[in-house]
Amino acid sequence: xxxxxxxxxxxxxxxxxxxxxxxxxxxxxxxxxxxxxxxxxxxxxxxxxxxxxxxxxxxxxxxxxxxxxxxxxxxxxxxxxxxxxxxxxxxxxxxxxxxxxxxxxxxxxxxxxxxx
Numbered sequence: 001x002x003x004x005x006x007x008x009x010x011x012x013x014x015x016x017x018x019x020x021x022x023x024x025x026x027x028x029x030x031x032x033x034x035x036x037x038x039x040x041x042x043x044x045x046x047x048x049x050x051x052x053x054x055x056x057x058x059x060x061x062x063x064x065x066x067x068x069x070x071x072x073x074x075x076x077x078x079x080x081x082x083x084x085x086x087x088x089x090x091x092x093x094x095x096x097x098x099x100x101x102x103x104x105x106x107x108x109x110x111x112x113x114x115x116x
Contacts (some may be wrong), residue, residue, distance in 0.1 A: 008099050016041045020052070025078060032056040033072075053081035055088055066091050 020036040021043075028068035035054070038049035053075040058065040070092040 020043075021047075030057050031082075031085055033078065033085065035078065035081070053078070054083070055082075055085045057089055059093065066098070 012018070019041065021039050023035045024032055025035070026032045032055070034054045036052040037052065038046040038051065040046045054069060055071040055072055056067065056069045058067055058073050060066075068089055070085075070088040072081045072084040072088045075084050
Protein backbone atom coordinates (compact mmCIF):
# COMPACT_ATOMS: atom_id res chain seq x y z
CA UNK A 1 0.00 0.00 0.00
CA UNK A 2 1.31 3.43 -0.90
CA UNK A 3 0.36 7.03 -0.35
CA UNK A 4 -0.54 9.42 -3.19
CA UNK A 5 3.12 10.41 -3.55
CA UNK A 6 4.19 6.76 -3.81
CA UNK A 7 5.83 6.46 -0.37
CA UNK A 8 5.14 3.40 1.77
CA UNK A 9 2.70 3.55 4.67
CA UNK A 10 4.22 0.54 6.43
CA UNK A 11 7.74 -0.77 6.73
CA UNK A 12 7.16 -4.39 7.81
CA UNK A 13 10.19 -6.64 8.03
CA UNK A 14 10.41 -10.25 9.19
CA UNK A 15 13.21 -11.20 11.57
CA UNK A 16 14.22 -14.54 10.04
CA UNK A 17 16.46 -15.22 13.06
CA UNK A 18 13.45 -15.21 15.42
CA UNK A 19 10.95 -17.55 13.77
CA UNK A 20 8.60 -19.87 15.67
CA UNK A 21 6.23 -22.68 14.74
CA UNK A 22 2.90 -22.31 16.55
CA UNK A 23 0.78 -25.17 17.92
CA UNK A 24 -2.46 -24.72 19.85
CA UNK A 25 -3.87 -26.99 22.58
CA UNK A 26 -7.29 -26.51 24.17
CA UNK A 27 -9.46 -28.17 26.78
CA UNK A 28 -12.55 -27.05 24.79
CA UNK A 29 -13.85 -25.16 27.82
CA UNK A 30 -11.68 -22.37 29.23
CA UNK A 31 -8.05 -22.73 28.28
CA UNK A 32 -5.96 -22.49 25.15
CA UNK A 33 -2.22 -22.99 25.37
CA UNK A 34 0.01 -22.09 22.46
CA UNK A 35 3.43 -23.70 22.14
CA UNK A 36 5.81 -21.57 20.11
CA UNK A 37 8.69 -23.78 19.01
CA UNK A 38 11.75 -21.92 17.71
CA UNK A 39 12.69 -22.82 14.15
CA UNK A 40 15.45 -21.95 11.73
CA UNK A 41 14.70 -20.22 8.45
CA UNK A 42 14.47 -23.66 6.74
CA UNK A 43 11.72 -24.71 9.18
CA UNK A 44 13.86 -27.15 11.18
CA UNK A 45 13.72 -26.92 14.99
CA UNK A 46 16.27 -24.51 16.48
CA UNK A 47 17.64 -26.43 19.49
CA UNK A 48 19.58 -23.37 20.69
CA UNK A 49 16.37 -21.60 21.81
CA UNK A 50 13.64 -22.61 24.27
CA UNK A 51 9.98 -23.04 23.36
CA UNK A 52 7.57 -20.39 24.64
CA UNK A 53 4.20 -21.31 26.15
CA UNK A 54 1.43 -18.72 26.01
CA UNK A 55 -2.05 -19.00 27.51
CA UNK A 56 -5.34 -17.52 26.41
CA UNK A 57 -8.83 -17.47 27.89
CA UNK A 58 -11.84 -15.16 28.08
CA UNK A 59 -13.58 -13.56 31.03
CA UNK A 60 -17.24 -12.68 30.69
CA UNK A 61 -18.22 -9.11 31.54
CA UNK A 62 -21.50 -7.21 31.26
CA UNK A 63 -20.12 -5.81 27.99
CA UNK A 64 -19.18 -9.21 26.57
CA UNK A 65 -16.11 -11.43 26.61
CA UNK A 66 -12.71 -9.97 27.51
CA UNK A 67 -9.73 -11.83 26.02
CA UNK A 68 -6.90 -12.52 28.47
CA UNK A 69 -3.47 -13.70 27.41
CA UNK A 70 -0.29 -14.49 29.28
CA UNK A 71 3.07 -16.21 29.03
CA UNK A 72 3.81 -19.15 31.32
CA UNK A 73 7.31 -18.08 32.32
CA UNK A 74 9.75 -20.94 32.68
CA UNK A 75 7.39 -23.65 31.39
CA UNK A 76 9.46 -26.51 29.99
CA UNK A 77 6.69 -28.63 28.48
CA UNK A 78 2.93 -28.79 28.01
CA UNK A 79 2.24 -30.32 31.45
CA UNK A 80 4.33 -27.61 33.11
CA UNK A 81 2.52 -24.93 31.09
CA UNK A 82 -0.89 -26.33 32.09
CA UNK A 83 0.11 -26.26 35.76
CA UNK A 84 1.34 -22.65 35.48
CA UNK A 85 -1.71 -21.51 33.46
CA UNK A 86 -4.06 -20.53 36.35
CA UNK A 87 -1.46 -18.38 38.15
CA UNK A 88 -0.29 -16.75 34.91
CA UNK A 89 -3.86 -15.87 33.91
CA UNK A 90 -4.57 -14.50 37.41
CA UNK A 91 -1.44 -12.33 37.20
CA UNK A 92 -2.51 -11.03 33.77
CA UNK A 93 -5.99 -10.19 35.08
CA UNK A 94 -4.58 -8.38 38.12
CA UNK A 95 -2.24 -6.38 35.87
CA UNK A 96 -5.16 -5.50 33.59
CA UNK A 97 -7.24 -4.32 36.56
CA UNK A 98 -4.34 -2.24 37.90
CA UNK A 99 -3.82 -0.67 34.48
CA UNK A 100 -7.54 0.16 34.16
CA UNK A 101 -7.56 1.74 37.64
CA UNK A 102 -4.49 3.82 36.76
CA UNK A 103 -6.10 5.01 33.53
CA UNK A 104 -9.26 5.86 35.47
CA UNK A 105 -7.20 7.74 38.06
CA UNK A 106 -5.36 9.70 35.38
CA UNK A 107 -8.61 10.56 33.61
CA UNK A 108 -10.22 11.71 36.88
CA UNK A 109 -7.24 13.93 37.71
CA UNK A 110 -7.30 15.80 34.41
CA UNK A 111 -8.25 19.42 34.74
CA UNK A 112 -10.78 20.41 32.13
CA UNK A 113 -10.59 24.05 31.15
CA UNK A 114 -13.29 25.85 29.22
CA UNK A 115 -12.61 25.82 25.48
CA UNK A 116 -10.53 22.61 25.55
